[in-house]
Amino acid sequence: MTEITKYQLFVNGAWRAGGSGTDLPLINPATEQECGRVAVASASDLDDALTSAQRSLLPWSNTSAASRGKLLVRAARILKEKIEAAAAALSREQGKTLAEARGEYSRAIEMLEWNATHAAKFSAPLPIDEKRVLVPEAIGVVAAFTPWNYPAVLNARKLAAAIAAGCPVILKAAEETPSAGAYMVEALHEAGIPPGVVSLVFGDPPMISEYLLRSPIVRALSFTGSTPVGKQLAKIAASNLQRCVLELGGHSPVVVFEDTDIAKAASAISDYKFECAGQSCNAPSRILVARPVYEAFLARLVRAAQRIRIGRPDDSETDMGPMANTRRIAAMERLTKDAVNRGARVETGGKRIDRPGFYWMPTILSNVHPESEVLREEPFGPILTVAPFTTIDQAIAEANATEYGLASYFFTESSEIQKRMILSLSAGAISINHLKGVSSDAPNAGIKQSGYGYEGGLEGLRAFQSLKLVNATTPVVLGS
Numbered sequence: 001m002t003e004i005t006k007y008q009l010f011v012n013g014a015w016r017a018g019g020s021g022t023d024l025p026l027i028n029p030a031t032e033q034e035c036g037r038v039a040v041a042s043a044s045d046l047d048d049a050l051t052s053a054q055r056s057l058l059p060w061s062n063t064s065a066a067s068r069g070k071l072l073v074r075a076a077r078i079l080k081e082k083i084e085a086a087a088a089a090l091s092r093e094q095g096k097t098l099a100e101a102r103g104e105y106s107r108a109i110e111m112l113e114w115n116a117t118h119a120a121k122f123s124a125p126l127p128i129d130e131k132r133v134l135v136p137e138a139i140g141v142v143a144a145f146t147p148w149n150y151p152a153v154l155n156a157r158k159l160a161a162a163i164a165a166g167c168p169v170i171l172k173a174a175e176e177t178p179s180a181g182a183y184m185v186e187a188l189h190e191a192g193i194p195p196g197v198v199s200l201v202f203g204d205p206p207m208i209s210e211y212l213l214r215s216p217i218v219r220a221l222s223f224t225g226s227t228p229v230g231k232q233l234a235k236i237a238a239s240n241l242q243r244c245v246l247e248l249g250g251h252s253p254v255v256v257f258e259d260t261d262i263a264k265a266a267s268a269i270s271d272y273k274f275e276c277a278g279q280s281c282n283a284p285s286r287i288l289v290a291r292p293v294y295e296a297f298l299a300r301l302v303r304a305a306q307r308i309r310i311g312r313p314d315d316s317e318t319d320m321g322p323m324a325n326t327r328r329i330a331a332m333e334r335l336t337k338d339a340v341n342r343g344a345r346v347e348t349g350g351k352r353i354d355r356p357g358f359y360w361m362p363t364i365l366s367n368v369h370p371e372s373e374v375l376r377e378e379p380f381g382p383i384l385t386v387a388p389f390t391t392i393d394q395a396i397a398e399a400n401a402t403e404y405g406l407a408s409y410f411f412t413e414s415s416e417i418q419k420r421m422i423l424s425l426s427a428g429a430i431s432i433n434h435l436k437g438v439s440s441d442a443p444n445a446g447i448k449q450s451g452y453g454y455e456g457g458l459e460g461l462r463a464f465q466s467l468k469l470v471n472a473t474t475p476v477v478l479g480s
Helices: 044-060 066-081 081-096 097-120 150-166 176-193 205-213 228-237 262-273 291-306 328-342 391-401 415-424 457-462
Strands: 003-008 007-010 014-016 023-028 033-039 126-129 132-138 141-145 171-172 198-201 218-224 244-245 252-256 284-290 346-348 365-366 381-389 406-412 429-432 465-471
Touching: 003 023, 003 097, 003 176, 003 429, 007 044, 007 176, 023 081, 033 081, 033 252, 044 132, 044 141, 044 171, 044 198, 044 205, 044 284, 066 081, 066 150, 066 365, 081 097, 081 150, 097 457, 132 228, 141 205, 141 381, 150 171, 150 218, 171 205, 176 198, 176 328, 198 346, 205 218, 205 228, 218 228, 228 244, 252 391, 284 291, 284 391, 291 346, 291 365, 291 381, 328 365, 328 381, 365 457, 381 391, 391 415, 406 415, 415 429, 457 465
Parallel strands: 003 033, 141 171, 141 218, 171 198, 218 244, 252 284, 252 406, 284 381, 365 381, 406 429
Antiparallel strands: 007 014, 007 198, 023 033, 126 132, 132 465, 346 365
């Protein structure tokens, strides 16, 4: 019999059942069976979270940045001790392999540690000259919203930066992966974070987001998710002039030039694309290949996709687990059918696997018509399109052809081509001759319809600070 885990809210320093008196079913995507229940927050729960966050703002922001950093270090150590149990829960809820879940928690711990070690440095006054100084201060209460695809990393990214900056955070974590929020908040609680500085809520996403953002207590919004939802939240946040950090959708191109090692390129693209069953906004989705090597590259990419071992996420032999939910399966079916109806050829995959669970085969499509939905809509799944190009101008135009601008990748050994591509690609992040995710120490942002504001690095912490300009007629003296 499947074990049913119950996830509660965390408000004002204590775990509680949802005030609505109801909860949501949690489905294991590998079995399609219920594996948990998730508490649903009521308006009263949200009021309590807002009140306790507001009450904690002044004492927490006045706590030294060094002390805030030490607390984050303790939380990271506590989480590290629980990594096996946390990874197993995440794998069960989301469908990613145990190896992927462990890797994600390792990245989450790194984010806690990085923000911890830089909290004091980035909270120190910034002299302009002897009579002028910028004083960083916490912007206020933060409402943070995270999705289900990389919940441990994204929870850590938002919580660590805001807490290090001195801000209380109300985290609305994903109902489909509640354990990631619970383990993160429990680690902070055990590390000694004061009541009200962090709250965790689940429930009806539109109701929670609108309720929190309608409150003048909230001074900043941090959201990772789809572009349409991000736009809706930004509209609500505008009424209170809340600062927004929005990491939204992506539709990332990879340009493969003739002078590169196509075997290494095909392997690198396959490995990165099909991690987490392709459910990543940074994952490549459109491959553009120089025509002279197009056929050879396509053959290698297809072989790489066909070698991926699909199975239960708790099996050490599995390379790719199921998709997270039935909605993603429906999207894969719709996008594939539309492309094929417009003349696309399925090089491999293209269908759901006939077994329990939300399993979709790694899919490579060629000869895709420019009007196909898969080239316009973020696939967010294990589907890749491959097309040839003739000139670098054509490659650049095709790479920049979507409304998104989150990440771009290209493979070449030419320094001249590298310079041209770096200056021409419209994306917040560019990787050359490899595919790389977001690190803790560097700012990351989308452009165009992929969002605005920065996460990671100094800029990510500054997102939750205001810089107060101090002018004086005599030299400014500040305490240590």
